[in-house]
Amino acid sequence: MATTCILSGWALECAPPNRIFEERNLSEIIVVTSGKGGVGKTTTSASLGCGLARRGKRVALIDFDIGLRNLDLIMGCERRVVYDFVNVINGDCTLKQALIKDKRVEGLHVLAASQTRDKDALTEEGVQRVLDELNSEGFDYVLCDSPAGIEKGAHLAMYFADRAVVVVNPEVSSVRDSDRILGLLASKTRRAENGNGGVKEHLLLTRYNPRRVASGEMMSVNDVKEILGLDVIGVVPESTDVLAASNSGVPVILNDASDAADAYEDAVGRLLGEQLPLRFLEERKRGFLARMFGG
Amino acid sequence: MGLLALFRSKPSTASIAKERLRIIVAQERSTRGAPDYLPLLRRELLQVIHKYVNVDPEAVQVHLDREEGHEVLELSVALPDKQGG
Ligand SMILES: Nc1ncnc2c1ncn2[C@@H]1O[C@H](COP(=O)(O)OP(=O)(O)OP(=O)(O)O)[C@@H](O)[C@H]1O
Numbered sequence: 001m002a003t004t005c006i007l008s009g010w011a012l013e014c015a016p017p018n019r020i021f022e023e024r025n026l027s028e029i030i031v032v033t034s035g036k037g038g039v040g041k042t043t044t045s046a047s048l049g050c051g052l053a054r055r056g057k058r059v060a061l062i063d064f065d066i067g068l069r070n071l072d073l074i075m076g077c078e079r080r081v082v083y084d085f086v087n088v089i090n091g092d093c094t095l096k097q098a099l100i101k102d103k104r105v106e107g108l109h110v111l112a113a114s115q116t117r118d119k120d121a122l123t124e125e126g127v128q129r130v131l132d133e134l135n136s137e138g139f140d141y142v143l144c145d146s147p148a149g150i151e152k153g154a155h156l157a158m159y160f161a162d163r164a165v166v167v168v169n170p171e172v173s174s175v176r177d178s179d180r181i182l183g184l185l186a187s188k189t190r191r192a193e194n195g196n197g198g199v200k201e202h203l204l205l206t207r208y209n210p211r212r213v214a215s216g217e218m219m220s221v222n223d224v225k226e227i228l229g230l231d232v233i234g235v236v237p238e239s240t241d242v243l244a245a246s247n248s249g250v251p252v253i254l255n256d257a258s259d260a261a262d263a264y265e266d267a268v269g270r271l272l273g274e275q276l277p278l279r280f281l282e283e284r285k286r287g288f289l290a291r292m293f294g295g
Numbered sequence: 296m297g298l299l300a301l302f303r304s305k306p307s308t309a310s311i312a313k314e315r316l317r318i319i320v321a322q323e324r325s326t327r328g329a330p331d332y333l334p335l336l337r338r339e340l341l342q343v344i345h346k347y348v349n350v351d352p353e354a355v356q357v358h359l360d361r362e363e364g365h366e367v368l369e370l371s372v373a374l375p376d377k378q379g380g
């Protein structure tokens with residue numbers, strides 16, 4: 001028989017809510033995050049930003065991937081970058097000078113990441129100043145494209161967020177890493193610290209392959225939803241249109257003939273509170289000829 | 296699940312993935328937000344206990360529970376049946 005000895009009642013101090021009042025933001029700050037790299041955060045940020053702006057919202061897309069700027073490429077504005085996020089923080093230029101206006105969609109703006117290797121280029125105070133200014137400039141949405149990992153850049157991308165779009169691939173390491181991120185969202189953010197309801201979290205499952213889900217080779221949206229316990233804001237199918245979109249610098253949501261675009265458009269609707277059924281969960285029926293001759 | 300999966304004897308890799316994730320995520324959530332010193336505390340406790348009793352590493356469990364306003368750290372040590380000395 002094993003004897004069990006329990007020492008309990010060791011009370012640890014719990015941080016009291018230090019600030020009770022809520023910092024009201026006119027602009028809603030949404031972080032697009034994942035933990036694991038290469039799952040589709042930048043692709044998602046670009047498309048959600050475009051989609052929100054197409055619906056008449058004023059949107060600022062901020063690339064937090066300091067040292068590895070990429071959102072500009074996906075947005076197709078890489079040659080128009082003169083000033084970046086760190087320049088604004090350091091006062092080298094005004095925010096207006098650094099914001100790149102999209103030429104296709106009215107109301108859409110990009111703030112590029114700096115290519116500096118200085119890890120301390122972003123500061124909490126500096127990021128807050130930029131977000132406050134975007135707020136007073138009347139932006140409706142600020143989308144923060146987070147770098148991978150759980151280091152400083154990822155921390156600052158989520159710190160001021162009101163909402164989080166957690167981008168996940170139906171694959172074990174992506175799901176596990178996103179759960180780490182959920183833990184950080186629930187503790188290491190301004191909303192968590194102030195005890196005012198925390199960050200609202202949404203699951204965006206991407207690179208979804210309905211055929212492999214059907215054959216039991218890939219976890220389904222319900223599997224991932226169940227493990228993480230999140231509401232689903234979108235399921236984006238694996239699509240060759242995404243590579244074509246990044247090749248040409250046109251966010252995939254702007255491709256009228258793409259399932260991935262429709263899936264992102266639905267996600268935008270759900271972000272705005274629309275109730276829409278999930279689409280593209282089943283393999284698209286192929287025509288007779290395609291089945292006979294297709295690969 | 297597809298028709299094919301019905302005829303398979305082995306569970307699909309997707310269901311294996313789901314089961315593994317369910318376990319590891321639950322485990323990681325239970326230690327989430329716990330102070331970083333917990334693993335070290337657990338190791339040192341184990342060393343101290345070892346001076347007196349020969350216990351398994353798994354026999355020392357450290358749990359942090361949150362109740363309103365305060366946190367409770369629970370240490371549980373499963374001692375072996377017979378104690379030498
Ligand atoms: N739905 C999709 N179908 C096919 N390929 C996709 C899809 N979504 C993203 N990809 C591809 O995955 C790769 C990574 O995408 P992306 O750069 O958006 O990821 P990320 O999470 O921002 O990466 P990082 O962590 O490096 O910032 C790209 O090559 C992109 O084309």
Ligand SMILES: [Mg+2]
Pocket residue numbers: 041042043065070145146147
């Ligand atoms: Mg990226």
